Amino acid sequence: MRIDQRTADDLRPIQLSIDVNKHAEGSVLIELGDTKVLCTATVEEKVPPFLRGKRQGWINAEYSMLPRATAQRTAREAVRGKQTGRTMEIQRLISRSLRAVVDLEKLGERTIWIDCDVIQADGGTRTASITGGFLALVRAVDQLIQAGKLTDTPIKEGIAAISVGIVESNVLLDLCYEEDAAAEVDFNLVMTSSGKIVEMQATGEESTFSRQEMLEMLELGEKGIKELIEAGREALGVSWWYVGEEVGEHR
Amino acid sequence: MRIDQRTADDLRPIQLSIDVNKHAEGSVLIELGDTKVLCTATVEEKVPPFLRGKRQGWINAEYSMLPRATAQRTAREAVRGKQTGRTMEIQRLISRSLRAVVDLEKLGERTIWIDCDVIQADGGTRTASITGGFLALVRAVDQLIQAGKLTDTPIKEGIAAISVGIVESNVLLDLCYEEDAAAEVDFNLVMTSSGKIVEMQATGEESTFSRQEMLEMLELGEKGIKELIEAGREALGVSWWYVGEEVGEHR
Amino acid sequence: MRIDQRTADDLRPIQLSIDVNKHAEGSVLIELGDTKVLCTATVEEKVPPFLRGKRQGWINAEYSMLPRATAQRTAREAVRGKQTGRTMEIQRLISRSLRAVVDLEKLGERTIWIDCDVIQADGGTRTASITGGFLALVRAVDQLIQAGKLTDTPIKEGIAAISVGIVESNVLLDLCYEEDAAAEVDFNLVMTSSGKIVEMQATGEESTFSRQEMLEMLELGEKGIKELIEAGREALGVSWWYVGEEVGEHR
Amino acid sequence: MRIDQRTADDLRPIQLSIDVNKHAEGSVLIELGDTKVLCTATVEEKVPPFLRGKRQGWINAEYSMLPRATAQRTAREAVRGKQTGRTMEIQRLISRSLRAVVDLEKLGERTIWIDCDVIQADGGTRTASITGGFLALVRAVDQLIQAGKLTDTPIKEGIAAISVGIVESNVLLDLCYEEDAAAEVDFNLVMTSSGKIVEMQATGEESTFSRQEMLEMLELGEKGIKELIEAGREALGVSWWYVGEEVGEHR
């Protein structure tokens, strides 16, 4: 039995609040237990310099934690004058992951910014950012379609992410902070609704692991991803990603 | 009649959610219409270098807006590598204001950090930060007292802040963004529960104003402050600031 | 009697040296007692990006103190790698104030930079910067008119600024550093030659004040402003601002 | 047949030059085909602030590319004023990996800095940095033992890293730049001499992959790692890591 009474393969309670921000083209507050991340999607009608004239769009994610999202207050990156390596690593991961399920040519010459701001942290903020960021992205695409700027969705399929870990030799799904801090191995999985892997990062925290352990973590991760994808579908209701998935052919 | 159906001296609907953050010693989500600011208070058991050994404490506030708090996305200060002048000006104002109602010697050699993060902006974010930041501060002091680290409250009285402005020659209380953008004069008032002024900033936005107009703005501001102080009292319930005010003498 | 033998409503001796810089389009060395600020105005024939194509000009002020302007040496902001919050707050105040008396459309698509560099500080450097910066601005406009680049002055009226404060319960005009450091309330007033308020900032320095005290400070400030405006007029001699004020209608 | 005539499971020619730097406690120039990385190890007799008094040491790696290591010149990070996200991500990976095979308590209160500077890049620079950095680390430990500062080696076992990828549906070992740029999936593997996984990062480059493909990449990676570990052993000759592995028990 885990510290918060879950079994090894339980996700924490999920809550997805859609369209929580008055200004953003898409927005989702994702809560996984005590981890809360506000994800907004912003449509900008231009692309970064390296893509100009290449007839394709771009997805760019940024990630940050409020100073008191954590048990100890963390100094603001804006005050320190630069982002930490951890932040940069995470926002590169979110960006890459979301681009894997978007047809950037269909998106057209525009950028969608995904801002993931951690309101409260309790483990798994980077994976929650991907899961929530995707839903915000879908809402922004919905809006582009409703506004007639897109005729077809550039979203190829759904995506979600989850953490798994080995704690005192037990493989556990969706680590909370206390478990994460004690984990010997940390595993982050990003997967699509059709079950393809997008990103898989397994890290021995000053430790090592075997192929067999890796496969067990992968299995648990797949289970969590399926539940998260399903929760996202329900939260969004009828949206272009959902429809696209159902009818398939028209894309 | 104003754009959102208010009369000239109406505040927007106020909502104060206390203790919304699991980690912080004090926290308040203040909502004034569509303006939403998350204020957390962190107790740090040391003081900045310039105060070491001076047997007094310190209050330090920081302010930031999430990128999509605004109608147009604002670039992150952490990415730009520095805070803007506007941000610095605002966090200096919040810090000074809160220090005016705290007996820093009674606080002892510790710092209370007040973090004001704007989740959604619709005008009046700096004044909402002061009003909400004060309540978070009270909660942190409550906790210090309960933990036996303080025997008496260092909070001298309550404080709140509000904006007033002149829009098309009308003096209006608590401007929303649309009114703020159109205002000829912008007035921010910080006042205590006993009706003393802490800070008063009146600015002609590429415009000027008379002494008479200034006095009208002050009057409207006082009315708003009283309502905010009252709302804060109710939201906190029995806390050391409230008790202190009632019994008066024991401080 | 004050520390430097002045009465409560005395300004310190004023000295205004016009056109002290060989290169600048306008320049003034303003001395108020031991406070000395060198103000230069630079005309740049373009506007900032956010104003391009909007058929209007811009006024932008920057402020800095030489390292040994102060009793203790202050580290250079260029060495620290960024401007302090105080500097940013001050230069935003100077910029806003000067824009309030300039018709930016009449100015045309050009920027006037006002550089205020404090050679020696003894209290009141921000208000001296506004008073001196305005005179440098007038000289730069004179030169634009003489060069035929402007046919009419964009300056709507004169402007000056002064500090007032409450020291040991006495309301005093034009605080020197020693008074400023001891002040319970600090009040900065920016006013035009026609007596309209442009900016008014009253700050309890970890203290509070009443409406009555605020009005007394305002009154003293108005007296000081009038004297400064008059001193500026004399120093400039016949210039377009002076003429404009006298004959009124032709503008 | 690959672009450089290798078969799918061929490493590029390896060259390991030990003790190439006159000053460093340990140094290795690792060449894998046209990829050349200079790795130096520096012993510093103190630990970072967060470890003070905790009776353990630390390993910290930094990574950089010379401006013309690449086909197009890359601007210096020192000129841009900050390290890129890619650099930070890589140096975090190197640091974590090396720490996994070092007993930090045995190392004592000292830091070993591993500097990995890419002299010429042709794919696989991050994995070459780990492989070469480990050998430099061993040499620095040798020197600590010879100097009597350590009586036993803190190195638990050997470590190496390699890249694998899927290019036009073929799983290939040790990608050169041209293959890397065309890869659909990029896989980096860090493994110890006893065959345990330390880190595994599989990334679909705007693409996805199956569990089966992941396992094929893992297999190829294991083959490459074994060859690199063997090459390292030969290059070092008798050193404490080598001896330790052979006799096993005495550690």
Add this chain to the structure above:
Amino acid sequence: MRIDQRTADDLRPIQLSIDVNKHAEGSVLIELGDTKVLCTATVEEKVPPFLRGKRQGWINAEYSMLPRATAQRTAREAVRGKQTGRTMEIQRLISRSLRAVVDLEKLGERTIWIDCDVIQADGGTRTASITGGFLALVRAVDQLIQAGKLTDTPIKEGIAAISVGIVESNVLLDLCYEEDAAAEVDFNLVMTSSGKIVEMQATGEESTFSRQEMLEMLELGEKGIKELIEAGREALGVSWWYVGEEVGEHR
């Protein structure tokens, strides 16, 4: 005949105003024609970290130009966020030069900061900074002696600096800006009152020069230095450097 009517070996008119700053331990406004540099000396009773406990003092110079010291406005380094290479090069030159005539052990464990701020530039600002900075340094030492903190002067002898150049094949002393901009060779000389060279920098500006030309520039420079040293002596009147030079032996 030169552009400003001087002969080839004429200095521009020199004006040295001593003790112009109310706060600084030493201060000099040096004017060489239209070049005006304010030099202040600050005594700080500690040394930089690398000198702690080494029983010696330090001299550290900083240099900056006001934005409108130049014909075109120069952006502030504090706004750009860093000092330019030119600034750094100049302040290193001033620091080294002044240290050459100070017995740092006699100075004791203190730092003298020399701040050289260019109020107006017309060529030769770096050499004027050395000449003026030395006089400010002498005044600060005078004050240390008068305060009983030093019993003997640490200043070994006088120092001054001047620029020479080759313009249209003519060797000219003390270039003004217009000559400097046209010069083929730029030569800066720093020399002591006893005629020893401290620093000599000769630079072909995208051009070259012969040994003979170098010697001619040196000769002209020596003449200028003697006149500057003499002017400094007169301006200071009786000060410890002057006395020291006269009586010689007692140092």
Add this chain to the structure above:
Amino acid sequence: MRIDQRTADDLRPIQLSIDVNKHAEGSVLIELGDTKVLCTATVEEKVPPFLRGKRQGWINAEYSMLPRATAQRTAREAVRGKQTGRTMEIQRLISRSLRAVVDLEKLGERTIWIDCDVIQADGGTRTASITGGFLALVRAVDQLIQAGKLTDTPIKEGIAAISVGIVESNVLLDLCYEEDAAAEVDFNLVMTSSGKIVEMQATGEESTFSRQEMLEMLELGEKGIKELIEAGREALGVSWWYVGEEVGEHR
């Protein structure tokens, strides 16, 4: 006899490895005793903003030391967030020196970047960078000519640089680190193949020197430069600079 058995006018052993970098248009590894600098030349088909449309090219050098090039590890400038004054001073010197022997109009509207990265330092890295950087530049020009982008060489003549110093009153050529650290006077000379001086910097290190000593240093420097120029010629073999020098007239 010197520390490394050389006579006063001996250079250290020179080794010049040409075209060591696979990617760069020109590259040279220069070794002078234990000092090793990798110099690469990059051709960029555009010029900096201040030269646009002026029908001329530009040479820009950058300099850096690997962290463990030195006896003690030096922190990376990229981590510190800025280049040191020393680095900036050195790269300005290299840039100026190389521009002195290039006809920038003949070069056409392109920039040649010279990157000088110190792999190992043992004194004289700035002068080795000039000597080696020139050879890399020649190779890049060779390639431009072979590619038909230039019909004639813009290189006017050869150039090299060397350090000289006074150590315990002895004038010594080509100081190694140990001598450099003990030197009273440090002298850097940059000279062309026809014996013209490009740059000459003589610095008393908290010391002074006479005209006679300066002339002796110059003489020794000239001897060293001739040997370096000759070594460069041999290393390059037939290249456009070599041919140009021989036949002379055709340029």
